[in-house]
Amino acid sequence: WVAAWATYPHFTPKQPMNDKLLILEDTDNDGKADACKTFAGDIHNPTGFEFYNGGVIVASGPEILFLKDTDGDDKYDVRERIIHGIDTADTHHASNSFVFDPGGALYFQEGTFHRSQIESPWGPPVRLADAGVFRYRPVTQEIDVYVSYGFANPHGHVFDRWGQDFVTDGTGAETFWAPTFSGRVYFPQKHAKPPKPYEQRTRPCSATEILSSRHFPDEMQGNLLVLNVIGFQGILQYKFADKDSGFAATEIEPLVQSDDPNFRPADIEVAPDGSVYFTDWHNPIIGHMQHNLRDPNRDRNHGRVYRITYDGRELAKPAKIDGQPVEALLDLLKDSQDRVRYLARLELGERKGDEVVAAAKKWVAGLDQKDKEYEHHRLEGLWVHQWHNAVDADLLKQVLRSPEPRARAAATRVLTDWRDRVPDALSLMKVQATDEHPRVRLEAVRGCSFFQTPEAMEVALESVNLPQDPALEHTLNETIQTLERLQK
Known part of the structure; x- marks a missing residue:
């Protein structure tokens, strides 16, 4: 599936708003549409x-829409506005990098110059x-x-297999570990700049992906793929390593590189067969301040979707997913x-929540505890359970005390997320704040920022009785500032 933005960067008055969402289909499985x-x-x-x-779910500024095909003709016949109030003042900074976390929340992001105000049934805008x-x-x-x-x-937001996420500021291609600056703040408060896993050598970034594919060698698994469109035109590759409560990363050999001046990789996904797809916007002009919005040299006719495979290795067999039993x-x-x-x-x-949750409880109970x-x-x-909004305090407590720190x-x-529905949530958070592993402590310190009681400050400060590091210290300072504002 590919978004086609013919009216980029801004439609002309009286011009139809006819941007598209396309389906490209490979009917004979030869890797070409x-x-x-x-x-x-x-x-x-x-x-x-x-x-x-x-x-x-698709951005269609100033709205976020839900489109669905109910009769199987590959054209939508259900159109529902699910979010309104997304700013579109600068379309280069508009809502992008849509991604679900493992617990069922959808994330998207926007850049500076924008002023979004979204109505919510849960409270103030x-x-x-x-x-x-x-x-x-x-x-x-x-x-x-x-x-x-x-x-x-x-531009760029990815989650790894343990739900650890990284957000990239596209302009400077600066990647941040999200927990360090995603604690609660209250408008118009902004987070301070957190430590970064690595120093980038070039810019800007249009999208990111984590390589997770049996088609690629083991040593490449978990690498961060970073699309770059000016200083270097191609796909950079970084290898992560644990460091203190967070991460460090080292740049290794790029996955793709081009000397075509119009080559502009725009988005990237690992496919179900383990290959990697990326789009090439292919445009000589990509600026919005250096060139007029109506500049006729903007290319509206060319663009590509590329597929990367690893030479000599078999593709993964796509799993059967659609319509399968729970x-x-x-x-x-x-x-x-x-x-x-x-x-x-x-x-x-897509399935009924009660059915899925009941099956999930049985599935968890039947797991082999000797499995690595x-x-x-x-x-x-x-x-x-989290995806289907079904709180299971017992299962949560079990995973909170897992021997694996990334699970904790x-x-x-x-x-x-469940703090308002789990009994003694702050007491449980206090245990996490004194965990032996600094990454667990950092998550607990971040979590304290969402509570609105003086005791939350005391719980967060429990973490200082154990070794600190720059990421943990930054997260603690951000939480303290939020809680202090509540107490004034």
Whole structure:
């Protein structure tokens, strides 16, 4: 599926708003598209989209739409406005990088110059000024600001297999570990700049992806792929390593490089067969301040979708997902490839919540505790509950005390999300704040910022009795500032 933005960067008065969402189909499985279908031909500024509930959520500024085909003709016949109030003052900074976390929240982000104000059934309008990341839960219609930070223009947001996420500011190609600046702040407060996993050598970035594919060698698994469009034109590759409570990363050999001056890689995804697809916007002009918006040299006719395979290695066999029984979908959550588990969660999200949750409880109970991946499998079961808005305090407590620190850190994030519905949530958070692993402590310190009691400050400060590091110290300072404002 590809978004086509013919009216870029801004439609001309009296011109039809006819941007498109296209389906490219490879009917003979030779790695080349044989058919192009127009799923939607009347959207506007489609700067991001993601599948959901048998349809697709797509940006169509100033709205976020849900489109669905109910009669199988590959054209939408259901159109629902689910979010309104997204700013479109500068379309280069418009809503982008749509991605679900493992627990069912959808994230998208916008850049500076924008002033978005979104009505919510859960309280006052949600406001964001001068850049940030939104978090939207389709199941409950909750929306909030996930990151309020002075990005120039964020492009790129990815989650790894443990739910650890990274947000990239596209303009400077600066990648940040999200927990360090995604604690609660209150409008118009912004987070300070956190430590970075690595220093980039070039800019700007248009999109990111984490490589998780059996088709590629083991040593490449988990690498961060960063698309770059000016200083270096291609796909950069970084290898992550644990460092203190967070991460460090080292640049290694690029995945793609081109000397074509019009080559502009724009988005990237790992496919179900393990290959990597990326789009090439292919445009000689990409600036919006250096060139007139109506500059006739802007290329509206060329663009490509490329497919990358690893020479000499077999492609992965795509898992059967669509229409599969709930039990089979739950077993796919054991797959080592992130994309398989991601699509299985989306498919489970289409099913009746009660049925899925009941099956998930049985599935978790039947897991082999001797399996080396048991802790991750059990965490996946917890995320299924979170996706379907079904609190299971007992399962949460079990994962909070997992022997795997990454599972404990992920469960601490779930505890933060369920804090109003889990008994003694702050007491549980206090245990996490004194965990032996600094990443768990950092998640607990971040989580304290969402509580509105003086005791939350005391819990966050418990972490200082154990070793500190720059990421943990930064997160603590941000939480303290938020809680102090509540007490004044």
